[in-house]
Amino acid sequence: MGSVTATVASPTDAHVTPWFRTFGAIVAAGFRRQATYRQAAVAGVVTNTVFGFLRCYIFLAATGAAGTVAGYDRAQLGTFVWAGQGLLAVIAIWGWTDLADRIRSGEVAADLLRPVHPVTSYLAVDLGRAGFAALARLVPPLVVGPLFFPVHVPRHWATVGLFLLSVVLAVVVCFGCRYLVNATTYWLQDVRGPMILWTLGSGVLAGLYFPLGFLPAPVEATLRYATPFPSLLQVPLDVLVERESTATGVGLVGLQLGWAVLLLALCRLVQRRAERRLVVQGG
């Protein structure tokens, strides 16, 4: 790839193999980078575990004598909470300002010179990060939770595969949202306002504070179909606890896929528009 312009030609058939090799190398680099922060991972697991206890007890108290609430029984709520605590680190809703920081400092110009599209290379780094988090952060709560609380073990084999696919799509959807939030820096110079809105909205609308099923049905349906937020946590978790039939689960994962494609396309569009007006400051 000889080109060093920002708008490099997209790879043709002959370039597909090297493209995958490059993509894989960036994913691996993202994985290794996270693996160096082992103390932070341990501290994070402890925190997720404490919040797992808190949320689990609170939601279980809400089931009362009936033992069910909003279509979840006690075991399903247990799995919902503990898998949710693990997924939180995998999709990484909070704290990603890498792109915004590089736009502010002007370093983003170096990203544009690389032969891989910025959206693609940042996505690859994020997939690597998520891969490490899946091992270091998702597994521990899934082991600790069942020791202290009733949990729902999937009844169908298909559920496990569907859940894993759903998690990958959740990572991509979350990445797309975070990229768009960061990209506002191209226009605003300061990502703080959009970041605050994203942090506020995403936690509560994704199903972290409470399962969205606790909301009135029309509100839940609107959130599910009109916003990408439930695709971040709620959908993978509902698939895992088999709240609805496998067929409905497949439909929900399809919805996630739609959001993933739409958001990535939007990221590329926004990136192209930004590059056209980008003035690198300083340096």
Next chain:
Amino acid sequence: MVEQGGTLRAYRSLLGAQARSQTAYRTSFVVDLVGNLGATVFDVVTVLVIFGVTRELGGFTLRETLVVVGLSTCGFAAADLLVGNIERLPRYVRTGLFDAVLVRPLAALPQLLLMDLPLRKVSRAVFGLAVLVFALASAGIDWTPGRVALAVVAPPAAVVFFASVFVTTATVSFYWVDSGELANSVTYGGRDFTAYPITVYGGWFRALFAYGMGFAFVSYHPALALLGRADPLGLPAWVGWAAPGVAAVAAAVAALAWRVGIRHYRSTGS
């Protein structure tokens, strides 16, 4: 040796500089004010949503639970405003800024707090107080002079308690620099723990947070005393009045932990 008046003036000028720098960009400041308010509003909304699907939680109605929520939110938000930024200590230690603080002729803790007083969190503390006032007014409390006194004393005690928790957990970073999230599990975990009646929790987890770390005295026991309810867990009614005492003990522990931590501190040399 700096005399008393000079010290006060130095602290006041630190605070003034913070106020000026944080309000210089007005739009950003307003965005921050609103953003900080939103986080706390969602905590209260979560309680309301949960009561949308259940009539009682751990044997408490919504109006009773709101008194617990109010004490917790109000106490935490005010403590977070005053000393919450001590959670940046790991960064100060890592970057070596803490060395600069130590060589000045002022006490390290007040300097750190005033250097970074997050005025944007004012909105949160005001909202917390509003929730508490609303909860106290609507819970149908049978007011006696004792309960009025408790309603006045319990919120400041909660502030002191949470502030002590912030300082104590932050000192861990003197020993383990990468400990930020670990402190969160006790500070923010404590906030969530105290936002519900502790009958919701069970087993050793409740024993640890409620009585091992003392979080039961922040909101649960004072709320019981205010509401005139017997404790389902069997503790006597006067425990509700223990909040100031527990807060004093927590403050003493925090002061000790801070002193020991500073003495243990070794510069990173950066």
